[in-house]
Amino acid sequence: MYAAIIELNIKKWVFRLVMAVMVVFFGFLILKGTGLFRKTEILETNFQTTNLQQVKMVTVLSKDGIRAIKSPTFETVSESIEEMRDSEQVIGVSINGDHRAYPINILSVHEIVDDVVGGVPVAVTW
Amino acid sequence: MYARQVKSTLLTFGVSGKLIMNGLVMYDDETDTLWSQVLGEAVRGPLNGTALEVIPSTQTTWATWRELHPDTLVLDKNGGYRSDPYARYYTNKDTGILGETNKDRRLYIKEYVIGVSVGQRSKAYPFSVLNDIPVVNDVVGGRPVLVVFDPESATGIVYDRTVSGRTLDFSLLTIGSGPDFLIQDEETGSRWRALTGEAIDGELAGASLVQLPSTYVFWFGWTDYHPDTELFNG
Numbered sequence: 001m002y003a004a005i006i007e008l009n010i011k012k013w014v015f016r017l018v019m020a021v022m023v024v025f026f027g028f029l030i031l032k033g034t035g036l037f038r039k040t041e042i043l044e045t046n047f048q049t050t051n052l053q054q055v056k057m058v059t060v061l062s063k064d065g066i067r068a069i070k071s072p073t074f075e076t077v078s079e080s081i082e083e084m085r086d087s088e089q090v091i092g093v094s095i096n097g098d099h100r101a102y103p104i105n106i107l108s109v110h111e112i113v114d115d116v117v118g119g120v121p122v123a124v125t126w
Numbered sequence: 127m128y129a130r131q132v133k134s135t136l137l138t139f140g141v142s143g144k145l146i147m148n149g150l151v152m153y154d155d156e157t158d159t160l161w162s163q164v165l166g167e168a169v170r171g172p173l174n175g176t177a178l179e180v181i182p183s184t185q186t187t188w189a190t191w192r193e194l195h196p197d198t199l200v201l202d203k204n205g206g207y208r209s210d211p212y213a214r215y216y217t218n219k220d221t222g223i224l225g226e227t228n229k230d231r232r233l234y235i236k237e238y239v240i241g242v243s244v245g246q247r248s249k250a251y252p253f254s255v256l257n258d259i260p261v262v263n264d265v266v267g268g269r270p271v272l273v274v275f276d277p278e279s280a281t282g283i284v285y286d287r288t289v290s291g292r293t294l295d296f297s298l299l300t301i302g303s304g305p306d307f308l309i310q311d312e313e314t315g316s317r318w319r320a321l322t323g324e325a326i327d328g329e330l331a332g333a334s335l336v337q338l339p340s341t342y343v344f345w346f347g348w349t350d351y352h353p354d355t356e357l358f359n360g
Contacts, residue, residue, distance in 0.1 A: 035223075047167050055169070076197075076199060089186070090187070091184070
């Protein structure tokens with residue numbers, strides 16, 4: 001009889017241990033989702049374009065978690081008729097007579113396009 | 127928009143996954159330097175201290191850009207990208223993923239502004255004011271600037287209003303979207319296309335205004351990076 005009771009007790013504690021591990025694991029995932037565990041660094045800065053002495057840099061994703069476009073391809077106005085809507089937002093640039101538009105719908109997803117416009121290598125960033 | 131050539135090195139930028147005040151931090155393939163996308167300046171790594179050359183660009187609607195530049199190319203959507211994943215974000219009250227760093231309540235957090243910075247001086251021109259005053263002659267950081275705004279397409283462009291050493295003062299002739307938005311300089315009476323900066327007739331016909339870099343941005347984002355910004359009130 002005692003053997004049966006001991007076995008039940010062991011199962012109870014194994015069950016509790018498994019539950020505890022699951023609570024800790026999901027708790028960790030939830031807290032991670034809130035951003036509490038993001039790596040944060042303080043950088044001393046000496047910017048030319050603004051007067052900020054110190055900024056906080058937070059790691060939100062891994063490198064290339066968002067993939068920049070490094071080999072862009074283009075269409076003419078007539079080739080893009082089906083895909084472009086009149087009212088949609090674009091970033092437009094003109095260099096040496098070369099005019100190009102970068103739809104915000106694409107930039108919102110990829111953030112950066114490395115291109116060459118009018119012979120000048122540029123980074124279109126969003 | 128930034129030039130990728132830095133002295134003798136051609137850089138290719140990617141997304142580092144880090145943020146500074148909701149602004150992207152880029153890395154470059156060649157040196158692994160980290161760069162603030164908002165400021166175009168390095169923050170860590172071998173090229174720390176370097177500022178990228180800023181190239182002026184314009185945020186506008188596809189229809190307006192196409193009318194201004196019929197021979198334009200457009201980045202290929204390859205059948206996708208039918209919507210903007212941030213559509214809801216533009217109108218809700220979230221201030222980025224990380225929230226605000228510098229709260230400046232002169233304007234509502236998500237009021238759109240055209241931000242201009244010259245050296246360390248900066249000024250913001252709210253769309254709500256530009257709607258009523260679409261041609262602004264101003265001085266930012268000692269530089270004479272012209273701000274033009276087409277309310278219909280919400281296109282704001284900033285130029286240096288000095289031509290051949292002479293500072294010009296502009297007034298509105300006809301408001302319109304695309305090539306019909308015309309302005310005139312008081313000094314010579316020449317007429318200019320506001321959204322391309324080209325003079326189409328008068329003494330200065332054929333001249334071009336130099337476009338200055340500017341940012342189409344929410345007020346809260348602008349004040350995070352430029353806490354001392356001036357604000358144009360009309």
